[in-house]
Amino acid sequence: MSGLRTASLRRRVTVTVFAVLAVVLVALVVVVTLLFGRLAERNINAALGDRVQLAQQLARAGTGPATMVRRLDGRGVRARLETVDGQRFGDLGERGGDQRTREVTLPGNGRVAGAKLTLAADASVLVRTETTLVRLLLVTGALALAVAVAATLFGVRFALAPLNRMTDLARSIARGDRGRRLAPERPETELGRTAEAFDDMLDALEDSEQRTRRFVADAAHELRTPIAGVQAAAEAVLHQPPDTDPEQRERLEALLIRESRRAGRLVDDLLDLARLDAGVTLRRGPVELAGLVAARVEQARLLTSFSRIEFTGVPVTVDADAQRVDQIVANVLDNARRASPDGGRIRVEVTGRGEVTVLDDGPGVPEAEAGRIFDRLVRLERARDRDSGGSGLGLAIARGYARAHGGDLTCERPPDGHRGAAFRLRLPVLKAS
Numbered sequence: 057m058s059g060l061r062t063a064s065l066r067r068r069v070t071v072t073v074f075a076v077l078a079v080v081l082v083a084l085v086v087v088v089t090l091l092f093g094r095l096a097e098r099n100i101n102a103a104l105g106d107r108v109q110l111a112q113q114l115a116r117a118g119t120g121p122a123t124m125v126r127r128l129d130g131r132g133v134r135a136r137l138e139t140v141d142g143q144r145f146g147d148l149g150e151r152g153g154d155q156r157t158r159e160v161t162l163p164g165n166g167r168v169a170g171a172k173l174t175l176a177a178d179a180s181v182l183v184r185t186e187t188t189l190v191r192l193l194l195v196t197g198a199l200a201l202a203v204a205v206a207a208t209l210f211g212v213r214f215a216l217a218p219l220n221r222m223t224d225l226a227r228s229i230a231r232g233d234r235g236r237r238l239a240p241e242r243p244e245t246e247l248g249r250t251a252e253a254f255d256d257m258l259d260a261l262e263d264s265e266q267r268t269r270r271f272v273a274d275a276a277h278e279l280r281t282p283i284a285g286v287q288a289a290a291e292a293v294l295h296q297p298p299d300t301d302p303e304q305r306e307r308l309e310a311l312l313i314r315e316s317r318r319a320g321r322l323v324d325d326l327l328d329l330a331r332l333d334a335g336v337t338l339r340r341g342p343v344e345l346a347g348l349v350a351a352r353v354e355q356a357r358l359l360t361s362f363s364r365i366e367f368t369g370v371p372v373t374v375d376a377d378a379q380r381v382d383q384i385v386a387n388v389l390d391n392a393r394r395a396s397p398d399g400g401r402i403r404v405e406v407t408g409r410g411e412v413t414v415l416d417d418g419p420g421v422p423e424a425e426a427g428r429i430f431d432r433l434v435r436l437e438r439a440r441d442r443d444s445g446g447s448g449l450g451l452a453i454a455r456g457y458a459r460a461h462g463g464d465l466t467c468e469r470p471p472d473g474h475r476g477a478a479f480r481l482r483l484p485v486l487k488a489s
Contacts, residue, residue, distance in 0.1 A: 066212045073208045074201065081197035089190055096182040097156075104158045107133055107175050115162040115169070121145040124168060132178045137162075139171045148176045155179060218247045222254055234262055282322065285315035325449040328383075332456035338377040340461075342486050345374050346406040349385055353404055356389045365389075369406030374483040380457045381483065384465065385412060387450035388479050392416035395477060410463075410485040416476040426467040430455045458483070 107128050114124045121137050125146035128135035136146040148157075156177045162168050218238075225236055237258065240251035289312035296305060346369035353367045374381070392402045395418030403415040421429055430451050451465070458465040463483040470478040 066209075066216060069212050069215075070205060070208050074205050077201050077204050081193075081201060085190060085193045085197065088193060089186065092186055092189060096179070096186065100156050100177045100179060100182070103131070103133055104156065104175050104177055107135070108158065108160050108173075111135075111160065111162060111173050111175075115166070115171075118166040119168070120166070121168055121171065128173075128175065134176045134178075136174045136176075137168065137171050138174075139167060140169075148174060149178075218251065222251065225254075229258065282315045282319035286312060286319060289315060322449070325453060328453045329449060329456070332453070332460065336380075336457070336460050338380060338460060340375055340377055342373050343376045343378045343381060345372050345376075345381070345410060345412065345483065346370060348378060348382055349404060349406050349412055352382055352385045352389065356386075356393060356402075359393065364400075365402045365404065367404045369404075370408050372406065372408050372410055373486045374410045375486040376461050376483050380461070384454040384457050384481060387454040388412075388414050388465070388481065391450055392418070392477070392479070395419065400476075408485075410483045412481040412483075414479045414481075415470060415474060418476045420470065420475055421467050421477045423469070429467055430465070454481075 111124060111128055114127060119127070121139060121143070122145050125135050125137050129146065134146070134148045136144065136148050138144050148155075156179055158175045160173050160175075162171050162173055222238060225238060228236060237255045238251040239255065240248040242248045243252045289308050293305070293308050293312060296308070349369060350367055353365050357365050389402070389404070392414050393416075396402055396416045397418070400417035402417070403413075405413045407413070455465040458481055461483055463481065465479065465481050468478045468480050470476060
C-alpha cells in the first residue's frame with residue numbers, strides 16, 4: 057500500500073493558482089486579440105462600403121473623374137479611377153500586405169460611365185495598434201501574475217494556520233500532553249469538519265489507550281492470583297518432608313493442578329480476545345444449530361450437579377464456524393451455570409430464526425448494566441467472586457465471536473415472571489438454494 061503523497065501544500069496551492077491565472081491570462085489575450093482583429097476588419101469593410109456607395113451616387117449625378125477621386129480620397133482610404141478610354145485619375149500609393157482593396161464598375165451616363173474604381177484602405181495603423189495591444193496585455197498580465205503569486209504566498213500562510221495548529225496539537229499529544237482538542241468554532245466548514253474528525257479520532261485513541269491500560273492492569277491482577285497459588289502450592293510440595301502424609305501431598309498436588317489450569321484458562325481467554333482484536337478468521341460452513349447446542353447442553357449437564365438444564369429447539373441451519381459457535385454457547389452456559397443458585401434451572405431454546413436464548417435463575421442483570429456486562433473483566437453482583445464467577449472474559453469473547461459472524465449476543469429483558477438473566481445469540485441463517 058502506497059503512502060500518502062506529502063508534497064508541500066503551500067507550494068501546491070501556489071502552483072495551482074499560478075497555473076490557473078496563467079491559463080486565464082493567455083485565454084484573455086487570445087480572445088481580446090481575436091475580437092480586436094474582427095472589429096478592425098469590420099470597420100475597414102464598412103469604410104470601403106461607404107466609399108463605394110458614395111462613388112455610385114456621384115457617378116449617377118454625372119460628377120467628373122477628378123472631382124470624384126478628390127471626394128473619395130481621405131480618412132485612410134485612397135481612390136483610383138480608370139475610365140473606359142484608358143485615362144487614370146488618383147493614386148493608391150505603395151501596395152503591400154497592410155492594404156484592403158475593393159474594385160467596382162461605376163454606372164452612369166457621363167465620362168465615368170463604365171469606369172473601373174479601385175479603393176484601398178490602409179490597415180497598417182490597425183496592425184500596429186493590435187501589436188501594441190497584445191504587448192500591453194502580456195506585460196500587464198505578467199505583472200498581475202507576479203503580484204497574484206506573491207499575494208498567494210503570503211495569503212496561503214494565513215489560510216493554512218489551522219493545519220499548523222493541528223500539527224502542533226498532534227505533536228504535543230505524541231509527547232504525552234493528553235486532553236487537548238481543536239474544538240472548531242464553525243464545524244460546518246471544510247476545516248471545521250476536518251478538525252471535528254481529528255478531535256473524534258483523538259477521543260477514540262485516548263479512550264482505547266485508557267481501556268487497554270485498564271485491561272492490562274486487570275489482566276495482570278487476574279493472573280497474579282492463580283500464579284501466586286501455583287507458586288505457593290509448588291513451594292509447599294517442594295518443601296514437604298519425606299514422611300508427609302500422602303493425602304496431604306495429593307491435596308497440594310491437586311491444588312497445584314487446579315491453579316495452573318485456572319491460569320491456563322485465563323491465558324487462553326486473553327489469546328482469544330487478542331485474536332478478536334486482530335480480526336479472527338472464521339471457517340464458515342453449514343452448521344445445524346439445534347444439534348450443536350443440544351450436544352453442548354449435554355456436556356454442561358455433566359458439570360452442573362445442582363442446576364437443571366432444559367433444552368428445546370427446532371432444526372435450523374446457520375452459516376457459521378462450528379467450533380466458534382460451540383465456544384459461544386459454552387461461555388454463555390458457563391455464565392448461566394455460575395449465576396444460578398443451588399437447585400436453579402437453566403432453559404435453553406433454539407428457534408427457526410437462528411436464535412439461541414439462555415435463561416437462568418440467577419440474580420439477573422440490572423437494565424443499566426445490560427451493556428456493560430459484555431465489557432472485559434466485568435463481574436456483577438454474586439458473580440464478582442473470582443472463584444465462582446470466572447475470569448470475566450467469557451461473555452466478551454462470546455459477543456466478539458458472535459459479531460464476527462455478522463450476528464450478535466445481547467442481554468435482554470427476561471420474560472414476565474422470570475427474575476434471572478436472559479441472553480440471546482443471533483446468527484445468520486443459511487438460506488436454502
